[in-house]
Amino acid sequence: MELRLKNLVKDFTGTRAVDTGELTILDGKLTGLLGPSGCGKSTLLYLISGLQKPTSGRIYFGDRDVTDLPPEKREIGLVFQNYALYPHMTVAQNIAFPLVNRKVKKAEIRERTAKMASLVQIEELLNRKPNQLSGGQQQRVAIARALVKRPEILLLDEPLSNLDARLRLEMREEIRRIQTETGVTTVFVTHDQEEAMSITDEIILMKKGVVQQQCGPQQMYLDPVNQFVASFLGSPPIDYFRFPLRDGRLWITEGYSLPMDVRHEGGILTGIRPEAWGRGDALQVQIQTVEHRGKDTLITFGLAGTRARALLDITDTVRPGETIGVTLRPQFLYLFDAESGVRIRQEEEQ
Amino acid sequence: MSRKKIGRPENPLGNTRFSGRAYLYLLPAFLVLAVFVLYPIVMTLRMGFYESYVYLTDVGSGFGLSSFRYVLRDPAFQLAIRNTLIIVLVGVPITIALALGAALFINSLTRGRGVFQTIYFIPYVTSTIAIGLAFRWLFHSDYGYVNYVLSFFGVAPQKWLTDPNLTVVSVTIFTIWNGLAFKIVLFLAGLQKIDPQYYQAARIDGTPPRRVFFRITMPLLSSTFWMVVIVSVIHAFKTYNEVYSMYDGKSAGPGNSAITIVYYIYDMFFNRSQVHYASAAAIIFLLIVLALTALQKWISKRFVHYV
Ligand SMILES: Nc1ncnc2c1ncn2[C@@H]1O[C@H](COP(=O)(O)OP(=O)(O)OP(=O)(O)O)[C@@H](O)[C@H]1O
Numbered sequence: 001m002e003l004r005l006k007n008l009v010k011d012f013t014g015t016r017a018v019d020t021g022e023l024t025i026l027d028g029k030l031t032g033l034l035g036p037s038g039c040g041k042s043t044l045l046y047l048i049s050g051l052q053k054p055t056s057g058r059i060y061f062g063d064r065d066v067t068d069l070p071p072e073k074r075e076i077g078l079v080f081q082n083y084a085l086y087p088h089m090t091v092a093q094n095i096a097f098p099l100v101n102r103k104v105k106k107a108e109i110r111e112r113t114a115k116m117a118s119l120v121q122i123e124e125l126l127n128r129k130p131n132q133l134s135g136g137q138q139q140r141v142a143i144a145r146a147l148v149k150r151p152e153i154l155l156l157d158e159p160l161s162n163l164d165a166r167l168r169l170e171m172r173e174e175i176r177r178i179q180t181e182t183g184v185t186t187v188f189v190t191h192d193q194e195e196a197m198s199i200t201d202e203i204i205l206m207k208k209g210v211v212q213q214q215c216g217p218q219q220m221y222l223d224p225v226n227q228f229v230a231s232f233l234g235s236p237p238i239d240y241f242r243f244p245l246r247d248g249r250l251w252i253t254e255g256y257s258l259p260m261d262v263r264h265e266g267g268i269l270t271g272i273r274p275e276a277w278g279r280g281d282a283l284q285v286q287i288q289t290v291e292h293r294g295k296d297t298l299i300t301f302g303l304a305g306t307r308a309r310a311l312l313d314i315t316d317t318v319r320p321g322e323t324i325g326v327t328l329r330p331q332f333l334y335l336f337d338a339e340s341g342v343r344i345r346q347e348e349e350q
Numbered sequence: 351m352s353r354k355k356i357g358r359p360e361n362p363l364g365n366t367r368f369s370g371r372a373y374l375y376l377l378p379a380f381l382v383l384a385v386f387v388l389y390p391i392v393m394t395l396r397m398g399f400y401e402s403y404v405y406l407t408d409v410g411s412g413f414g415l416s417s418f419r420y421v422l423r424d425p426a427f428q429l430a431i432r433n434t435l436i437i438v439l440v441g442v443p444i445t446i447a448l449a450l451g452a453a454l455f456i457n458s459l460t461r462g463r464g465v466f467q468t469i470y471f472i473p474y475v476t477s478t479i480a481i482g483l484a485f486r487w488l489f490h491s492d493y494g495y496v497n498y499v500l501s502f503f504g505v506a507p508q509k510w511l512t513d514p515n516l517t518v519v520s521v522t523i524f525t526i527w528n529g530l531a532f533k534i535v536l537f538l539a540g541l542q543k544i545d546p547q548y549y550q551a552a553r554i555d556g557t558p559p560r561r562v563f564f565r566i567t568m569p570l571l572s573s574t575f576w577m578v579v580i581v582s583v584i585h586a587f588k589t590y591n592e593v594y595s596m597y598d599g600k601s602a603g604p605g606n607s608a609i610t611i612v613y614y615i616y617d618m619f620f621n622r623s624q625v626h627y628a629s630a631a632a633i634i635f636l637l638i639v640l641a642l643t644a645l646q647k648w649i650s651k652r653f654v655h656y657v
Pocket residue numbers: 012013015016017035036037038039040041042043044191
């Protein structure tokens with residue numbers, strides 16, 4: 001079910017936690033709600049769920065205006081950050097709980113509980129209590145409980161934040177698999193950009209309650225609309241430089257420039273992603289530090305008065321202090337207005 | 351995360367289990383306990399088995415069970431047991447229900463919680479004697495508010511403090527009111543320990559309020575609930591203050607009609623100076639409380655979720 005938010009605003013005393021403008025969340029897709037801590041992700045999720053009331057604006061599930069509906073009438077499933085499994089009930093009772101409320105017949109409850117258990121692969125745990133489960137297993141139970149009533153929309157609030165690194169990788173694949181198998185429209189809150197990039201169909205990136213950009217993960221990475229988006233995605237993050245723009249060229253150093261067809265009044269900030277650099281002979285730089293990261297090697301060097309980061313191939317053996325030749329791949333290079341952070345595009349792009 | 355067990359740090363006192371130093375540190379506490387707890391218990395045990403005993407000279411004679419026989423056959427003791435059981439079996443469930451109701455109400459408030467927390471805590475910090483005085487006026491047959499209020503419901507004025515059939519009712523009401531504040535505090539603490547996300551999850555699933563209460567609140571409150579039951583029952587068994595303060599300690603109402611077990615012990619000791627009977631009654635009381643504690647242990651193992 002497509003989810004539409006119309007100028008949804010939530011004010012807490014003194015702060016505007018959420019201000020969405022027009023926002024559409026795609027039917028049957030996995031959408032990631034991404035942003036730094038305190039940017040209003042959870043608040044937005046609770047507004048969608050109905051647990052919180054918006055200050056103004058409307059929420060539509062498909063054509064249905066649900067703004068004034070209480071949570072239980074919205075046909076949603078919600079997975080909490082710490083799962084909120086009832087500790088005194090078994091896994092089976094936990095999963096069946098929403099169905100018992102709806103006076104579903106006993107036999108059907110048993111059947112649907114079993115089906116959910118097999119979907120999330122916990123058939124053999126049905127008689128355990130939540131405190132006898134690992135974090136990942138609890139997570140699966142929580143998802144099963146949210147899905148057992150066949151909701152129109154599944155909401156997950158930082159579902160992976162309580163898991164350790166390895167389990168987090170495993171569970172995010174699982175969430176992707178379960179979402180694909182059920183086809184339920186899913187909104188997934190996270191503050192981890194890598195998590196959002198790896199499993200979502202679309203990302204909504206928020207900052208201080210305001211949506212910055214909404215698009216597919218790859219497009220958001222390659223084509224950020226502003227400095228905030230560019231900085232938030234990517235690890236190691238993008239670096240910024242104040243290169244001068246003269247005669248239609250961007251001057252990286254006195255002897256190295258790239259053609260840049262922009263017309264802009266005011267200061268310009270150039271963002272360069274570490275993977276934009278490669279070995280070449282455009283520029284000689286002296287390496288300051290070297291960090292071996294497993295799949296690649298991260299080096300730093302001084303450039304235009306600040307520090308630049310570059311990713312080199314893992315087979316490239318370099319040492320600190322060494323001088324090497326590098327070159328830039330211009331597609332990973334972005335210009336922003338120094339004041340507002342808004343992206344400056346080249347003429348032919350527009 | 352490493353799962354390696356970290357060894358216990360070296361104890362600076364050495365091996366304390368066999369260290370004389372450790373016992374030296376414990377000595378003051380042991381002494382206090384010995385003088386004020388152990389000695390009285392031993393003395394009570396001893397005195398209870400005398401057939402007669404003079405407190406001032408500490409001389410007892412005849413060793414046996416005759417004091418127990420006397421106490422168990424004493425109609426006043428039987429009345430004391432009956433009254434105490436009324437307070438426990440009628441008073442405690444009512445206090446717990448009222449306290450739980452009040453705690454649920456206060457916990458559901460978003461505003462004005464502070465006011466309520468002050469109001470319900472007043473009886474807890476006020477002395478029972480002062481409250482007893484107030485209750486004497488409330489229950490006064492001619493001028494009391496209780497009769498005044500009842501008159502609106504067409505109930506004839508009752509002699510709450512002087513009718514031997516009603517005195518135990520008055521004492522029970524007094525104990526209920528007197529114990530309320532502390533129980534509300536305990537329940538509120540228990541309720542506030544429950545993660546609000548359980549209620550949010552229940553709301554999303556459209557759980558009706560009754561089911562929320564019985565399937566979520568009560569199970570998650572069960573350890574608190576059980577603790578309150580234990581505290582209340584033991585407290586109710588020890589009822590004495592309320593009787594004392596309503597009748598100035600001279601008697602337990604007309605014909606000792608409001609007598610409780612502990613008041614019986616007190617009365618035997620101070621008013622009648624029959625120390626060996628008082629001691630025997632105290633021992634019987636101790637046995638009852640012990641049996642009760644064992645029963646409670648057994649029940650709690652079966653029915654309480656500690657989460
Ligand atoms: N009940 C509340 N009362 C007042 N302010 C609130 C309340 N809930 C949230 N806020 C504020 O609203 C803003 C958004 O909070 P929210 O919990 O939605 O952030 P978040 O993006 O989920 O953060 P995190 O990643 O840390 O969970 C924050 O500034 C927060 O302080």
